[in-house]
Amino acid sequence: MPQPTPPTGNQTSGNQTSAEETSTGEAPKTERARSVVSRGPLRGLPIEVAVLSVVAFFVAAGFGIVAPAIPVFARSFGVSRTAAAAVVSAFAFMRLVSALGCGRLVNRIGERLVLGVGIAIVAVSSALAGLAVNYPQLLTLRAVGGVGSAMFTVSASSLLLGITTSEQRGRAMGAFSGGFLLGGVAGPGIGGLVTGWSLRAPFFLYAATLAAAGAVGLARLPRRVRHGDAKDKPRPVLTLGQAFRMPAFRAAAGANLADSWAALGVRAAIVPLLVVEVLHRSPIWTGVALTVFTLGNLVTLTVGSRIADRRGRRPVLLIGCLGSAAGTALLIFPASLVLLLVSMAVFGAGSGLLDVAPGAMLGDVAGGRGGTVVAGYQMAGDVGSLVGPLAAGALADSAGFGPAFAVTAAVLVAAAVLALRAPETLVRTPA
Structure with missing residues (x-):
């Protein structure tokens, strides 16, 4: 994969002309070639779309690996089925209540950093959940993971939508969703096998896939998206x-x-x-x-x-x-x-x-x-x-x-x- 260059909200592809080209009269051909996918189903899309799709695959695959183990592991602490289900609900609930705060954080420090920190939070909390010695620890750690998940989802979506033009966003969303879908298909089968061997192992494997995804994201994604469609006419943040x-x-x-x-x-x-x-x-x-x-x-x-x-x-x-x-x-x-x-x-x-x-x-x-x-x-x-x-x-x-x-x-x-x-x-x- 070629080294990407951070695109802006006005980046275009194909025969379109960017604001920078118009002002200089000369297209930066080398940078253009390095900033978009040159072949395959994502041809013409920013490299970052491919990176985010790969990250989405590993995140979804990791979640699919750990999902079958969560309720069974919770039950191993002698709790009821309702309490076991609460471990799953705690993750979803914290995603919901922390989403707006994550959005404000994206506005302040940029998408890439929030994405990396969010994945790190889920990875660390998942590894620690695998080491949990009682039900309250497992419940708390999964709730913390929900906050990290919200950080990842909000920042990744904001970045994806910000680096693409209107005529690219359908394909970009398709690639990103496809990454999640394929990961979701691949993960549960592996998770079922690993869970049969150890109830704790899926949490560690999930943490490993997240660590890999976070490293790719931090290395290959721009720090933040430039707001607006033109460098000289930035649009205010939409509330x-x-x-x-x-x-x-x-x-x-x-x-x-x-x-x-x-x-x-x-x-x-x-x-x-x-x-x-x-x-x-x-x-x-x-x-x-x-x-x-x-x-x-x-x-x-x-x-x-x-x-x-x-x-x-x-x-x-x-x-x-x-x-x-x-x-x-x-x-x-x-x-x-x-x-x-x-x-x-x-x-x-x-x-x-x-x-x-x-x-x-x-x-x-x-x-x-x-x-x-x-x-x-x-x-x-x-x-x-x-x-x-x-x-x-x-x-x-x-x-x-x-x-x-x-x-x-x-x-x-x-x-x-x-x-x-x-x-x-x-x-x-x-x-």
């Missing part, structure tokens, strides 16, 4: 209040909340129960269903990222919300194995589009103008992650699986309404 008054931001945040609600509230929390309790099938079929979801996600992730950069964010956002809603709504009908697999394919395809369009729209609104706006967007997703499983589970207990799926579909339709009311944010460069 969260200003962002929420923009229909495009509300649409992006709403879609992120709805997608997280559906992915965790239905895919992760309810589908496994449906397979065992209603279809009376082996848990193996849960794995098959989730694999079908992932395949649908991968297909539309690639296609959707290109469409979002060529046709716009709004249609991709709308189709993603309605597609996910349709996939979820199929499960309202009398359950069958065939219907489940079809539902997961449609649901996964819609969710893949929602891994691209909302983030690209957020980048168009915020660019490199503020970590707090990115933090607000992340918080919307975290709210969906926390509320979705609880709401779907409560509805499944009190009213049955059908209402749980129906409410989740309604949340996705509400996000589609916000998308309909939002303007198109893609800015095309004149030919």
Whole structure:
């Protein structure tokens, strides 16, 4: 990988002309060649997009490795199932409550440093969690790790959106999300094997993957993103209040909340129960269903990222919300194995589009103008992650699986309404 040069918010690729070239009349060809990917699916994108995608892969793979061990390790201290689940919730809760503070930190000291420190916090807390001798230690260390996770996510997203132009953000978000997705697929299998050998080993392996990811990030990423699209006309930092008054931001945040609600509230929390309790099938079929979801996600992730950069964010956002809603709504009908697999394919395809369009729209609104706006967007997703499983589970207990799926579909339709009311944010460069 060639050595990158720190790009700015106005960096372009292909035949576009940067502000620096216009003022000097001479294009810095050597620097341009060194600053973008020259071949492959990321061709023309800043090198930093590739770096962040690799970092995302290792972070997601590490989390997938440790995830199967967390509740089992917690139970080894003699606590209840609820207490074991609280270890997972503590991580998510601290991500949520610390996100805005992380955004302000990004504004003050820059994305790269916050990213590196955040990964370091998760790595150290994970290694110490592997050494925990009682339940309170494990709970506290996982909560601390949630703060580090928020620092990483906010800073990485802010950096990604700040170094790319409007016409690049769909592909950039697709690459970044793809890194997380592939890491999430690779990690659990390894984690299951390692957990079978030792309940503590996954925490140390997670810390090692995070250390590698943090080292790559600190070495290959710029210290911070220059705010604005022109060197001589910097734009002020965008506040969260200003962002929420923009229909495009509300649409992006709403879609992120709805997608997280559906992915965790239905895919992760309810589908496994449906397979065992209603279809009376082996848990193996849960794995098959989730694999079908992932395949649908991968297909539309690639296609959707290109469409979002060529046709716009709004249609991709709308189709993603309605597609996910349709996939979820199929499960309202009398359950069958065939219907489940079809539902997961449609649901996964819609969710893949929602891994691209909302983030690209957020980048168009915020660019490199503020970590707090990115933090607000992340918080919307975290709210969906926390509320979705609880709401779907409560509805499944009190009213049955059908209402749980129906409410989740309604949340996705509400996000589609916000998308309909939002303007198109893609800015095309004149030919």
